[in-house]
Amino acid sequence: MMSAGSQPPIERHQQGSTPTIAVEPGSERRLVRIAIWGTFDLANFGDLLFPRIFVHEMTRRLPRADVRVFSPLGYEHPVPLDGGFVAEPLGEWSRERVGELAEELDLIAIGGGEIIHTGDELYARYYDIAPEDARRLAPSAFFLDGLGPDAERRCPVAWHAVGVPFDIVGEDAARIRTALASRAYVSVRDELSRQRLVRAGVEREIAVVPDSGFLAERVLPRPLLEKRLRYLRAIGSYPVSEPPVVVQGSVLLVERAEEIGSALRAALEERPAPVVLLETGPCHGDGEFADALARHLTGPVFRMHGGVGLEDIASAIVHARAFVGISMHAAVIAFAYGVPAATLNLVGFSKLDSLSQLLESERTLVRRGEDLPRAIKRVLDGERPGANLRSLVPRIDAHFDRLAELAERAAAARRGGDWWQQNAAALAEADARYERLRRAYEARGQRRVLERLRFAELLERVETGTSRRETEARLLAHMDELGRLRRELEARTRPRGLKKLLRRITPLRRLHASLRRSRP
Structure with missing residues (x-):
């Protein structure tokens, strides 16, 4: 039997194979209870992609893992983009609530996304609630404070390649230092986030791990995206004749719509292509930008509204001639599938600057209006970043290996004590019941995707x-x-x-x- 303090080694495999925890025979029957916390109940492509990848990667490594997804409001705030994959609500933070979660789980991973801040009122718009209700909900209490030092000794908590969008000062810095002192593992998705933590006085190891979105092809395989392309064409949302330029923006770019439209028209006069207006983040006002930009475009213009699914958004980007937009995860998808992309960082997001540095794509990063025509022409001519996906994937896989290791070790420690002996039968029954519920839930979640595929498949017959x-x-x-x-x-x-x-x-x-x- 593995001792509570031992660390199970990770079997290293070649890229694309399935890593597993190397433990004694029979351990694969153990139930390892894992949760991921984040804003997975928002109508935004990147936020909804995180749990899909996390569940896939953790169950590859721990086939018996019970992975639960939590968000501030969860299924109480359904969004069209979720495709039936809904989160459980975290609710309001309290010692009773975190104590309950600590007893139910062996590991909690927090992230990804830019959720490491104390501006709870910023969530008001995304959840369509009043600012005072957002402050009372206080997502930061979960995302920053976690379970608290005492409970985290029983149930370790890890930061899962999170983003730190702002400098942390004063009382917030002290709060961060206290929270991270007992955290099992801390990882951020870029060097700037790490530097912000260091400047806040955090004195511990902070891993820098590329965003998990770079593994998207493992959950969004090309054959599926090809079927989604047929569907998009069938409903008139995507051109048939040639690959388009896919353009996306948020409400923050509405005032620049005329400028962006002018640059697109000039580039497309020399390099003709249809345009698809894509909404990756309805909660960020992508529809408002698409409405504004459409008034400044000529030629064939197609529209993909915010009610489509994750697979549809990915398919639109993957089959494009080029992508132009402000969405970080749309740019990540473009890079992962080899599509040229120009990033519109006209509002100065540090995450987009960091992404550009990681991908070596500064030539197609737009920080000023005068950079627009040049960057758009470059991606229409097929210019791609200097970085290689193969250099990023092993770092992300090593990160998931470590999370799986933490979860297995914590579960083994609990099973070695009285707690496990007293509750073994109850857990076995709960596991069997959960497996039945999960199969029914997954069937419901897939129903929407299958219905969308049905019309495209009819074309073949x-x-x-x-x-x-x-x-x-x-x-x-x-x-x-x-x-x-x-x-x-x-x-x-x-x-x-x-x-x-x-x-x-x-x-x-x-x-x-x-x-x-x-x-x-």
């Missing part, structure tokens, strides 16, 4: 007497034309122009009816 390839080409071409006519219809307001447009649509409606009749 359409036959009208011509070859499958010819049929598909005809359908895609007509969907592209229907999308163009839909946009033209929205732009027209005069009755005479509308009547003319309806006459042009009639042949396409007849084609659609004939294809429906020929469907098997």
Whole structure:
């Protein structure tokens, strides 16, 4: 039996294989109870991507792990982007609440995202609550203070590649120092975050780990994203003829929409391509920016609204000619899948500067308006960052190895004492019940994705007497034309122009009816 103080070695594998904890035979039957805390109940691509990757990576290493996801409001604040993958609510911090969680869990990982700050009122807009309610909810009490020193001796807490968005001073610095003194493991996602902690007086090891989003292809494989592309084309949200420039921004860029639109128009005159307006963060006002930018663009413009799923957002970026936007995780996805990207850091986010340094992509980082035309032209010409994904992945894998090691060691320590002896039967029954519930929950969560795939798959079965390839080409071409006519219809307001447009649509409606009749 492994002693409570021993550290189980991690079996090192080649990239792409499944790392596991190397322990004595039979240990794979142990239940290791893990939680991840963060803002996974917000309508934002990056926040919703974190738990998907975390659950995948921890269960690769600990197949019997019971991984739970917690957020400030959790399933009490559902968002369209979550696809049915919802978090449990943390609720308001109290000693009773953290004591309860400490007894239920063997390890808590906090992060990722820029959640290491005390500005609880900033969450008011994201959760659509009053500032005083956000302060009462106090997410920072969980994200900074964790369980507290006493409870963390029983249930270790780790910072999971978090971001520190602001300098920490005064009472906040003292609070951080106290919290981290007993923390089992502290990791941040960039060097600037580490420096901010050091300047706050933190005197302990702080690991710098690249954002876990770089592992996205493990949970968003290319075959799935190809199917999502077919769906996006089928509903007229993505061009058929050629890869587009995918553009995204938040409410912070609305005042710069005319400037950004002018730079895009100039670049696209020399390097023609359709434009897709993408919303990766509805909670950040991406829709407001898309509305503003659309008024300053010409040529083919497509729109992906905020109600699509994570797979759809990733597919739009992965199949683009280039990405231009302010979203950090959209830029991470572009890099991970080899898509040129220009980052619009016109508001001075330190996380975007840090990402640019990591990826060696300063030539396509836009800090000033005059940098816009040059950066956009570079990515349209195919310029990519100097860094290599293969240099980042081993660092992230080593980080997950360490988290798995902490969880296994803590679980083994509990099983070696009276607590485990007294509760073994109850835990076994709870585990079996949880497995049944998890299967039902996962089936529900996947339902939305499967329904979206259904229409795209129908395209493969359409036959009208011509070859499958010819049929598909005809359908895609007509969907592209229907999308163009839909946009033209929205732009027209005069009755005479509308009547003319309806006459042009009639042949396409007849084609659609004939294809429906020929469907098997």
